[in-house]
Structure formats: C-alpha cells, structure tokens
Amino acid sequence: xxxxxxxxxxxxxxxxxxxxxxxISINGKPYFHDGDPAMPLLWFLRDRLRLTGTxxxxxxxxxxxxxxxxxxxxxxxxxxxMSAAATxxxxxxxxxxxxxxxxVQQAWIEHDAIQCGYCQAGQIMAAVxxxxxxxxxxxxxxxxxxxxxxxxxxxxxxxxxARAAELLxxxxx
Amino acid sequence: xxxxxDHGRRRLLxxxxxxxxxxxxAPCAWADPTPNVPPELLGDDLTALxxxxxxxxxxxxxxxxxxxxxxQGVFTELPMLVAEELDVDWARVxxxxxxxxxxxxxxxxxxTLYGAQGPAATLPAALAxxxxxxxxxxxxxxxxxxxxxxxxxxQLRTEAGTVVAxxxxxxxxxxxxxxxxxxxxxAQLPLKAASAYTRVGQPTSTADAQAIVTGARVYGxxxxxxxxxxxxxxxxxxxxxxLARFDDSAARKIAGVVEVLELPGADxxxxxxxxxxxxxxxxxxxxxxxxxxxxxxxxxxAAATSSSALRASAHAALDGAGPGIVVRKDGDAARxxxxxxxxxxxxxxxxxxLAHALMEPLNALVELKQDGARVVAALQDPDGASRLVxxxxxxxxxxxxxxxxxxxxxxxxxxxxxxLTEAVLVAKAAGKxxxxxxxxxxxxxxxxxxxxxxxxxxxxxxxxxxxxxWTHHCAATPLDPATPNAGLLGAGDFPAGHVAxxxxxxxxxxxxxxxxxxxxxxxxxxxxxxxxxxELAVVSRQDPLRFRLAMLEATPPxxxxxxxxxxxxxxxxxxxAARIDWSTPRSGGQGLGIACHALPGGCFAHAFEVSVxxxxxxxxxAVCVADIGRVIxxxxxxxxxxxxxxxxxxxxxxxxxxxxxxxxxxRGLADYPLPRLGLSPRTTQVHVIASDQAxxxxxWAIASAGPALANAVYAATTVRVRKLxxxxxxxxxx
Ligand code: FES
Ligand code: FES
Numbered sequence: 001x002x003x004x005x006x007x008x009x010x011x012x013x014x015x016x017x018x019x020x021x022x023x024i025s026i027n028g029k030p031y032f033h034d035g036d037p038a039m040p041l042l043w044f045l046r047d048r049l050r051l052t053g054t055x056x057x058x059x060x061x062x063x064x065x066x067x068x069x070x071x072x073x074x075x076x077x078x079x080x081x082m083s084a085a086a087t088x089x090x091x092x093x094x095x096x097x098x099x100x101x102x103x104v105q106q107a108w109i110e111h112d113a114i115q116c117g118y119c120q121a122g123q124i125m126a127a128v129x130x131x132x133x134x135x136x137x138x139x140x141x142x143x144x145x146x147x148x149x150x151x152x153x154x155x156x157x158x159x160x161x162a163r164a165a166e167l168l169x170x171x172x173x
Numbered sequence: 174x175x176x177x178x179d180h181g182r183r184r185l186l187x188x189x190x191x192x193x194x195x196x197x198x199a200p201c202a203w204a205d206p207t208p209n210v211p212p213e214l215l216g217d218d219l220t221a222l223x224x225x226x227x228x229x230x231x232x233x234x235x236x237x238x239x240x241x242x243x244x245q246g247v248f249t250e251l252p253m254l255v256a257e258e259l260d261v262d263w264a265r266v267x268x269x270x271x272x273x274x275x276x277x278x279x280x281x282x283x284x285t286l287y288g289a290q291g292p293a294a295t296l297p298a299a300l301a302x303x304x305x306x307x308x309x310x311x312x313x314x315x316x317x318x319x320x321x322x323x324x325x326x327x328q329l330r331t332e333a334g335t336v337v338a339x340x341x342x343x344x345x346x347x348x349x350x351x352x353x354x355x356x357x358x359x360a361q362l363p364l365k366a367a368s369a370y371t372r373v374g375q376p377t378s379t380a381d382a383q384a385i386v387t388g389a390r391v392y393g394x395x396x397x398x399x400x401x402x403x404x405x406x407x408x409x410x411x412x413x414x415x416l417a418r419f420d421d422s423a424a425r426k427i428a429g430v431v432e433v434l435e436l437p438g439a440d441x442x443x444x445x446x447x448x449x450x451x452x453x454x455x456x457x458x459x460x461x462x463x464x465x466x467x468x469x470x471x472x473x474x475a476a477a478t479s480s481s482a483l484r485a486s487a488h489a490a491l492d493g494a495g496p497g498i499v500v501r502k503d504g505d506a507a508r509x510x511x512x513x514x515x516x517x518x519x520x521x522x523x524x525x526x527l528a529h530a531l532m533e534p535l536n537a538l539v540e541l542k543q544d545g546a547r548v549v550a551a552l553q554d555p556d557g558a559s560r561l562v563x564x565x566x567x568x569x570x571x572x573x574x575x576x577x578x579x580x581x582x583x584x585x586x587x588x589x590x591x592x593l594t595e596a597v598l599v600a601k602a603a604g605k606x607x608x609x610x611x612x613x614x615x616x617x618x619x620x621x622x623x624x625x626x627x628x629x630x631x632x633x634x635x636x637x638x639x640x641x642x643w644t645h646h647c648a649a650t651p652l653d654p655a656t657p658n659a660g661l662l663g664a665g666d667f668p669a670g671h672v673a674x675x676x677x678x679x680x681x682x683x684x685x686x687x688x689x690x691x692x693x694x695x696x697x698x699x700x701x702x703x704x705x706x707x708e709l710a711v712v713s714r715q716d717p718l719r720f721r722l723a724m725l726e727a728t729p730p731x732x733x734x735x736x737x738x739x740x741x742x743x744x745x746x747x748x749x750a751a752r753i754d755w756s757t758p759r760s761g762g763q764g765l766g767i768a769c770h771a772l773p774g775g776c777f778a779h780a781f782e783v784s785v786x787x788x789x790x791x792x793x794x795a796v797c798v799a800d801i802g803r804v805i806x807x808x809x810x811x812x813x814x815x816x817x818x819x820x821x822x823x824x825x826x827x828x829x830x831x832x833x834x835x836x837x838x839x840r841g842l843a844d845y846p847l848p849r850l851g852l853s854p855r856t857t858q859v860h861v862i863a864s865d866q867a868x869x870x871x872x873w874a875i876a877s878a879g880p881a882l883a884n885a886v887y888a889a890t891t892v893r894v895r896k897l898x899x900x901x902x903x904x905x906x907x
Contacts, residue, residue, distance in 0.1 A: 036428065039456045047403075047454040052395035053388015055581070056455075057532055058613040060841045065532065093388035105386040112378045112808055115816055116244025117385040118532040118581025124386060143851035148842060150532040150582045151244050152819025154853035156812060 022086035026051070027095025037083035041075075042066045044082055045092060053093035053121045057148070064147030065118065067125035068092050074129035093121035096128065104128050107164035115151035123147050127161050131168050137161065188313065188354055195235075196228040196350035198310040225271070226255055226310045232334050232347030234261045237271040238380075239303070241551055243583030244816075245872075246809035249380040251303055253805055257372045258307030258365060260331040261346070268380040273555035273575035301364070308362040310353075317352035318344050367865065374863075376808035381579070393551040393578045394610070396538045401606040403458040404599050406436055407465050408447040408619055412685045412835040413472040415444035420466040424450060427464055429457025437598050444470075449599050455610060471834070478685050478835035480625070484523065487627035487648035490680035491521065497646060497678040498657060501664040504674035509642035514633035516712045519644075522630070522701040523896040525829035526686065527623035527693060530845055533581020534616040535592035539599075540606035545572035550596075551580025553587040561590050565597045584872075585691040589621060617845055618837040621689035622830050624650040624661060625682070628701035638713045640724075643672040647698065648680035652690050657681040660694040667702060667742070667771060670734035671724040686832060695770060695876035696821065700897070703768035703880030708893065717884065718750050718767055741800050742769055742776045745862065749778035749798040752858055762786060763793070764889025768880035775801040775869040779818065779881035781854070785890050788904055792822065792882070795854035799874055802866040813871035814859045819848040821878025826852060826900045 021034040026049065033044055045051040045068070054077050057065030061079040068077045069091040077092075096102045101109070104127050114120055126145045134141050142161060149157070189197050227235040236255045242248035252268045311331055318336035319326040321344060328339050335343045367373075384390035409415055421433040429452045436447035448465055452458035476482075490497065510517065537550035539562075546568055552558045555575050563570045580587055596609035611619075626649035633642040645666075651657035658679035669675055710717040725743040730736040746769050750756075759765055762784045769778040782794040797818045804810045827846040831838045839845045846852075879897075886903060887893050894902045 036456065036460075043454060043456040046395075047397075047456070050397065051388070052391070055392075055533070056394060057534075058842045060613075060843055062842045063532070063613075063847070093386075097387055101383075101386070108386045109378065109382045112382065112812070114379045114382055114385050115246075115812055116242075116532060116580065116582045117379070117381075117390065118244075118392060118579075120385055121388045139855065145850045148532070148847040148849050149819075150530060150584075150847050152816035152823075152848045152853075153812070154819055154848055154850050155815045155857035155859075157850065158853070158855075 022082050024082070024086050025089045027090070027092060033082045033086070035082075038081045040078050041068070041080040041082060041085045041090065042077035044085075045077060051092050051094050055118055055121060057119070057122075062146070062148070063119070064122040064126060067122035067147065069125060069129065072132070074126060093125060096124070102128065103167035104131065104160075104164040107160045107167055110163055111156050111160040113153055113156035113160040115149075115153045119147060119149045119151075120153070123149065123153075123157055127157075127164055130161070131165055135165060135169055137165065188309075188357065190351065190354045194230050194351065196310065196313070196353050198226045198306060198313065226259060226306055228310065228314075228346050228350050230347045230350055232265065232345045234259070234266045234334070234346070236266055236268050238268050239271050241553060241555065241577040241580060241587075242270070243551055243553060243580035243587055245583060246379075246806060246813065248579070249377055250805045250809060252380065253372050253377055254300060254303045255307040257370055258304045259311050260333065260371075262333040263372050263377065265334060266380075270577055270579075273552075273559065273577060304364050305362060308364055309358040312358045312362055313353035313356050314346050314349045316356045317349040320352060321349070373805050374807065377806045378808065391578050392533055392581055393536045393538075393549065394533055394581070396549045396578055396608070398538050398540055398606045398608060401538055401540065401608045402431055402451040402453065402603070403455045404449055404451050404596070404603075404607045404609045405458040405462045405612065406447045406449050406595060406599075406609070406615070407462050407467055408436070408615065409469045410618060410836045411469060411471045411475050412478055412687075414475070414835070415446050415470045416448065417468040417470040419448050419468065421448065423464040423466070424461040427452075427457055427460045429453045430461040432603060433461070433465070434599070434602055436595065437602050449602075451599075451603055451605070451607065458610070459612070475835035479833045480525070480831040483625050483650070483682060483684060483832075484627070486682050487523075487625070487680070488521075490648040490682065491627060491629040491646050495680055497680040500658050500662050500677040500679050501669055502676050503669070503672070506642045506644045506674040506676035509674040510631055510633055510644060512633070514641060515636050515638075516634040516709070517632070518708060518712055519629065519631035520705055520708060520895055522628045522704060524626045524628075524697050524700060525831065525897055526625045527824055527828055528617050528620045528830050528839070528845060529582075529584050529586035529689070530617060530620075530842070530847060531580075531582035531584065531586050532847070534611040534613055535586070536608065536610050537593045537596035538606070538608045539593070539596040541566060541597070541600050544568075545574065547574050547576070548593065549576045549578060550593055551578055551583075551587055552590070552593070553583050553585065554590075557588075558590055558593055561594060562597055565594065566601065585689060586620070589689070591619070613842060614840055617830070617839050617841070620830075621687040623693045624652065624688050624697065625684070625686075626650075626661060626697045628698065630701060630705040632705070632709055634709060634713050638715055638720075640668065640672045640709065642674040643668060644676045645702070646678045646680065647701075648682055649697070650684045650686065650688060651681045652688050654681070660690050662698060665773075666698060667769075668706070668724055670731055671727070685835065692817070692870065692873040692875050693824070695772065695873055696824065696879055699768065699770040699876035700825070700879045700883070703770070703877065704883050704893075704895070707766070707768075707880070707884045707887065711887075718746060718755055721746055721769065738771060738776070742771045742778075745769060745776050745778040745798045745800050748860055748862070749780045749796050752796045752798070752860060753780035753782060753794060755780065759888075762889055764885045764887065766881045766883065766885025766888055768877045768884060770873070770876035772869065772873055774867055775799070775873070777874045777877045779821070779874070779877040781882045781885035783882070783885045783889050785886065785903070785907070788907060790826070790852075790886070790900065790903070792852070792854040793856070795822070795857045795878075796860070797858070797874055797878070798860045798862065799871060800862040800864070801871055802864055802868040804861060804863045804868070807861060807863075810861055810871055811859045814861070814874050815857050817872050817874035818857060818859075818878045819853060821875040822852065822854075822882060823848040824875070825879035825882050825897055827898045829898050
C-alpha cells in the first residue's frame with residue numbers, strides 16, 4: 001500500500017457545483033481535498049492517505065489517539081474539519097522522525113512505553129507538544145495531558161516523558 | 174523440503190531452503206493428521222504456519238510470532254523462547270506475525286494453543302513446541318558445522334548465532350544454512366536448563382517498538398481491502414429489541430454512501446436488529462448512519478432491565494428474599510453472629526457493570542469468494558473464529574485465511590466474535606468485501622459487561638481481636654446459569670479456612686445484560702473482602718497489615734488451609750508493605766492502604782499512598798507485588814502488572830456502565846473514563862517474585878488494586894466508600 005497518494009478526484013454526487021479543492025500540507029507534502037469540507041482531518045489522513053499511525057478512539061475528541069500537530073501545535077485530528085485544516089501544515093506520527101527518530105520516539109523505545117501500543121502515537125505527539133512548550137515539565141503539566149491509555153501504560157509514559165525532556169535539552173545522550 | 178514425522182509425539186517438522194537460500198524450520202501446527210496417512214498425501218491441507226525460524230545467509234534471523242498481539246506481550250515473549258533454544262543474538266532477530274495456522278485433517282486448529290490471553294495462559298505443550306523449533310534449527314546448524322570441520326557435533330557449542338569448535342574456530346549460522354537444510358533432526362531434542370538461559374528472564378523490549386513509535390505498525394483498523402467498503406451499523410440500542418422501520422433516503426444522498434441494508438439476523442427467521450451503511454470511506458459511512466431515521470421495536474419489559482432494578486433485586490436477595498446457594502459453610506456462622514462479641518459489624522459493597530472499552534474498537538475485514546474467504550482481525554481466539562466463519566459461510570475451514578494484525582487492547586473482548594459475525598453476515602448480504610468498524614459509542618453500548626454484584630459481609634471479633642464468625646453473601650449476575658457462583662464467589666476465597674465459623678452464600682440475579690468473565694471478576698469479591706477486612710481492623714483498632722498477617726501466619730496453620738498459599742500471600746503483603754514504607758506513619762492528610770488477593774497458583778498485593786485536598790484525589794505512590802510463577806520477559810510482566818494496577822485505579826475511581834430501559838446510558842469516554850496521566854500515581858513500583866511454578870496471568874493483579882486504593886482513601890479521609898465508582902461517592906460524602 002503506498003504510504004501517500006494524491007486523493008482521488010471524486011465529485012460529491014449531492015453537489016451540483018463542486019467546491020474548490022482544499023490545499024493542505026501533510027508531513028511537508030502538498031495534498032488536495034475535494035470531498036466534504038466537514039470531513040475530519042483524521043479520516044483524510046487514514047482513509048485517503050493511508051497514514052494510519054493517527055488512530056481513531058472516540059467520537060467526542062476526548063481520547064487523544066488521533067493527536068497530530070497543526071502548525072506545530074497539538075490538535076485532535078478527529079475534531080479538525082478539513083475546511084479548518086486547509087492551508088495549514090500538519091505533522092503526523094509518520095512525519096516526526098527525520099533520518100533518525102525524534103528524541104521523544106527514542107525515549108519511548110528506551111522505556112518501552114508500549115503495551116497494545118494503540119494510543120502511543122497520540123501520546124508521543126502530546127509529549128512533543130508539551131516539551132516544546134515546557135522543556136522542564138512539572139507534575140501539573142504532565143497531569144494535564146489528557147490522552148487516555150486503556151492498557152495503563154502511564155508509568156512508562158511518565159518515565160519516557162522525563163527521558164525525552166533530557167534528550168531534548170541535550171543532557172545525558 | 175525434508176519432512177521429519179514422529180507419529181508417537183504427534184509432531185511434524187519441515188526443514189528447507191527458501192528461494193533466497195535461507196534456512197527454514199517450521200514445525201507444523203500442533204495436532205497432526207491421522208497417523209496412518211503418509212505425509213505426502215496430506216498435501217496442501219498441512220499449511221506450515223506453526224512457529225517458524227528462518228535464518229538468512231547473512232545470519233539475520235526471522236522468527237514467527239504465532240499468537241495475536243493485543244498488548245499482552247506475546248509478539249515478543251513467544252519468539253524469545255525460540256531464540257533462546259536457537260542461541261541467537263536477540264538484536265539480530267526480526268519477529269514477524271504469522272497468520273492463523275490451521276491444520277485441516279483433524280478439524281482442529283493450532284492458534285488457540287498459543288495463548289489467547291497471554292503467555293501465562295499458553296499451554297505448556299505449545300511453549301515446548303516453540304522451544305523445540307529453536308532447538309531443531311540449532312541442531313541442524315551444529316550438524317552442518319560438524320560436517321564442515323569434520324568433527325563430532327558433541328564437541329561443538331553455539332553462542333549468539335555462531336557455532337564454536339573446541340579450538341576456538343567459529344562459523345556463523347548464515348554460513349551454515351545451505352548445508353544445514355540437508356539434515357533431518359530427531360523429533361524431540363533436549364531443551365536448555367533454565368540456568369543456561371541467556372534471553373528468557375532478561376528484560377526485553379517490545380519486538381515491534383520501532384514500528385509502533387513511527388506509526389507504521391498495522392492494527393486491525395488500519396487494514397484496507399482493495400475493494401472493501403466501510404460498513405457501520407446502527408444497532409437497536411435496547412437489549413432484546415429489533416428494527417421496526419427506517420428511512421434511508423437522506424443517508425443514500427450522502428456522497429460516498431454506496432448501499433444501505435438491514436442487518437440480517439444470524440438465521441433467516443431472526444428479525445433485523447440494525448441497519449448497515451456501506452460507504453467508500455469511513456466519514457461517509459458515519460455521516461450516512463447519522464442520517465438514518467430509525468424506529469426501534471422496544472421490548473415490552475424493557476423497563477425491567479435497568480441498574481436500579483438490578484440494585485433493588487440484589488438488596489432484596491440479601492435482605493433474605495431467597496435462600497441462595499450455599500457455597501461454603503464451616504461451623505455455624507449465623508449462630509455465632511448472634512452471640513455477644515467484642516465487635517460485630519456488617520457492611521454492603523456495591524459494584525457496577527463495567528465495559529471492556531478497548532482503545533481500538535472492534536473491527537473486521539471480510540472478503541468472501543466462491544471458494545474461500547479472507548479475514549483480517551485481531552482475534553484472541555482465531556480457532557473459534559475459523560469455526561464461526563465456516564459455519565456462517567459453508568466454506569471449509571482450510572479455505573478460510575485469517576490474518577492477525579496487532580490489536581489495540583484485548584482484555585478478553587477479542588475472545589468473542591461479535592464484530593466478526595456481523596462482518597461476515599454483512600459481506601454475505603452485500604456480496605462485497607467489507608471492513609466493519611465499531612465506533613466508540615457502539616463499543617460501550619454493545620459490549621459484554623462485567624457482572625454487577627452487591628456483597629453483604631458480617632463478622633464478629635472476640636476480645637483477642639480475632640474473627641470468630643464471617644458471613645459473606647454475594648448477589649450478582651451469573652455468567653453461566655448452570656454454575657451461578659463461578660468466578661463470583663468461591664469456597665477458597667480468603668479468609669475461608671482461617672475462621673472457624675464461616676458462611677458463603679450466593680444469590681443469582683437474573684438479567685438480560687450480556688456478560689463476560691476474566692480477571693475483573695476477581696476484582697468484584699476482592700474489593701468487598703479486602704475493604705471489609707480493613708473495616709474490621711479499624712473497629713478493633715488494629716494495624717490492617719498486621720491483622721491480615723496474624724491470620725495468614727497463625728501457628729499452627731488452621732486445619733484445611735494451604736500453608737504454602739498462606740505463606741506466599743503473607744510474603745507479597747510484607748514485600749508490599751516494606752516498599753511503601755508502611756511502618757512510617759503518614760500525616761497531613763496522607764493515607765496508606767493495603768490489600769491482597771490470592772488465586773490458585775499465585776497472589777498479589779497492592780499498597781497506595783494518597784491524599785485528598787480541595788476535593789481532589791492525589792495518588793502519590795502505588796506498589797504492586799506479585800507472585801506469579803515463571804516469567805519469560807520481566808519487562809513485559811512488570812508492564813502488565815503496572816497496567817493492571819492502572820486498570821484497577823480507573824475502574825475503582827470512575828467507571829460504571831448503567832442501564833435504563835434495557836439501554837446503556839454511557840455514550841462515550843467522557844461518561845466512561847479510561848486511565849490518564851492525571852489520575853495515575855506519581856510513582857508506580859512493581860516487584861515480581863518469580864518462581865519455577867506454572868505462570869499465571871499478571872492481569873489478575875487488578876483484583877487487589879481497587880481495595881488497596883479504597884483503603885488508602887479511608888486512611889486519608891476517614892470516609893469509607895462502599896459503592897463504586899468511588900470518586901463521585903467520595904465527593905458526595907466528603
Ligand atoms: S479519536 Fe480524536 S480524540 Fe479520540
Ligand atoms: S498502550 Fe494500549 S491503549 Fe495505550
């Protein structure tokens with residue numbers, strides 16, 4: 001399955017006049033969406049681009065499994081319609097690593113913050129956002145991360161966040 | 174390919190070279206065909222998808238993971254067993270997921286052998302077979318090296334992917350694969366002694382960690398068939414209800430919606446219980462479903478299926494409405510209870526229905542063809558799934574290919590085939606491949622739930638602060654009417670045997686709510702028993718830890734108790750207490766709580782340190798100590814125990830499923846909170862007491878977490894919460 005494709009040029013049957021396609025940048029690549037502008041970014045990423053690292057977990061924006069960065073800021077892809085995502089730069093879990101893993105991903109591996117692993121892409125994106133804002137996060141900052149993990153990986157996630165903070169600050173390689 | 178077969182041991186091994194020249198060792202699936210059929214006649218029915226080892230010419234090693242990973246660690250742990258016997262450097266091992274491997278000839282499959290729940294639940298025979306796969310490959314490589322050097326194989330040894338001769342010469346496995354494939358190993362090889370292990374017992378990271386943190390690992394929901402339509406179902410929200418009528422005209426107008434169908438019942442006579450929307454992509458399917466106008470046939474007695482009715486029937490049963498089922502009776506607790514005693518107390522504990530709420534809601538991809546089927550779904554019981562698909566389609570099981578992606582959580586929910594059943598029915602009705610998606614709402618509203626239970630406990634204590642009478646009545650919804658108390662109240666439950674006059678009575682509650690078992694059952698009674706013990710300690714002014722230890726360490730041990738089990742339980746308690754620094758009194762609103770739970774073959778203890786200020790609960794520390802037998806991957810075991818601890822915290826503090834009019838009232842995770850960092854302990858410490866006894870699943874640790882937390886909340890607040898979920902009750906009572 002190709003990791004990214006241009007979206008098929010489908011014309012919504014219900015509309016006489018198709019809206020102008022929406023332009024969006026995802027992991028540095030340009031894409032166009034000419035479907036329903038209300039479609040959440042989550043389904044564009046998953047169903048159209050097959051960027052399936054961003055997960056579905058709830059219907060009310062509460063679980064965080066779909067966390068991505070929009071213009072570098074944390075967002076829940078299930079709660080961002082394509083009309084709002086258009087013209088912005090989106091980074092998904094697939095776009096986080098360059099030639100090497102992002103320090104947060106590296107910390108996650110070091111502390112094996114994985115059980116079923118389903119929530120972890122979202123947890124990683126939330127940690128990237130937190131550590132960008134707060135290089136030395138306190139307990140309240142960590143507690144404010146609302147991402148859910150059914151498997152109860154929070155003990156490892158806490159350690160991984162602490163380790164990632166060190167790596168990002170350039171301490172203790 | 175050479176084939177070695179040993180009918181006596183019902184085991185079959187295939188050795189060969191792949192097209193790229195790699196050595197392949199694949200013991201066939203477990204049950205071998207009828208012994209009289211010669212191997213060559215078995216033909217294609219023998220699909221060699223048992224555990225396999227592939228060694229490339231450059232010495233890289235690929236090991237097949239035979240069971241579906243849903244977070245229990247099997248993807249890493251089972252291949253570790255193969256690697257151990259093979260003597261390879263784990264860093265050079267790549268693990269790949271095997272599809273479900275079905276052996277047609279005896280009508281049985283093999284995958285269930287490999288641990289539906291986790292390695293702990295995996296049959297010893299299956300574990301031995303995995304180890305044989307590694308040992309066989311190693312044996313072949315030894316023969317090849319012996320031939321190369323013209324030395325007897327007994328003079329050679331292996332080490333981290335190389336064969337080493339007495340004089341120090343070495344040959345890498347990769348250099349030997351061509352020659353190795355020409356030998357036939359004996360059916361049964363001696364396995365390593367535990368003292369010689371180099372990988373098993375070492376903390377080992379998740380084998381597919383890199384793929385997970387980069388988003389590349391494929392879960393069930395990430396599978397897209399080339400032509401598969403996305404299906405979502407509007408199901409009747411009322412238990413026992415059906416579809417009255419519906420209007421799909423608006424749904425059909427949504428761009429991307431392809432088809433709208435009634436959800437066929439499992440048999441032709443059954444009424445439709447829902448409406449299926451098939452669409453080209455998920456958003457269209459969801460929009461289509463939202464646009465349906467639905468009218469349900471609500472069963473006439475719907476009002477009877479409610480949480481308030483369940484609660485009322487439980488309390489009525491405990492008030493003496495029915496005789497109940499006597500589970501255990503030692504002495505005469507009822508008479509003893511009427512006697513004067515230093516302390517007499519009683520309490521009722523109420524525990525709600527719970528949902529599995531897997532992070533990844535159920536899904537299944539099904540492609541049906543004239544002569545076969547393809548299924549992609551994370552399944553904890555692929556063997557049962559294979560039987561089910563055969564029954565629903567009329568296909569032969571050998572023609573049903575089942576692929577096992579990673580699953581976002583299991584907890585036993587993927588032992589049932591609710592989504593798969595629907596997916597097959599829909600694929601049949603639509604005549605197209607389909608990918609069925611459950612949404613979070615579907616997941617919470619159409620689960621199989623943890624039973625509801627109310628416990629009534631009464632006890633007397635004498636002047637020596639010892640329990641003289643213990644009465645435990647439990648009113649709960651049975652999983653199986655034939656064995657009503659199974660899993661809900663057991664004759665071996667603590668403190669049975671430690672109290673002379675003891676009575677355990679079970680009162681089955683009828684319900685239409687579908688239920689599921691698993692470790693969370695133990696959490697029901699452990700909560701009641703371990704909180705009540707705490708209450709007894711408080712009234713009699715005893716230290717709750719010493720109170721428990723005094724019973725467990727009584728000398729001589731009371732007749733009829735298992736002295737070894739008592740000693741193990743006392744040990745986890747002592748370890749746990751030491752780690753939370755139990756003997757140092759806490760002040761300033763801090764409270765400590767402890768609890769333990771035993772089951773056959775193992776035991777657990779938890780301790781918590783908490784504080785409550787401004788109506789906020791803070792969990793400073795959690796300690797979990799587990800005595801659970803053999804451990805393959807200590808890192809995974811530790812995580813499973815920490816996970817069970819967090820699961821216990823979330824379930825105790827916030828979770829409940831409630832019914833009204835035969836319908837679940839919770840719609841989303843805002844109504845049914847899952848573990849998050851804000852309610853997780855600032856530090857969580859796990860300690861494992863390993864032994865060479867049979868392993869038990871660490872998930873059972875959920876049982877002692879809840880009562881230890883509730884006991885800590887009492888210690889911090891002097892508020893005793895007896896009805897879960899705890900947080901809303903605590904806030905009401907503070
Ligand atoms: S799927 Fe977006 S927050 Fe849950
Ligand atoms: S690791 Fe399973 S939900 Fe977080």
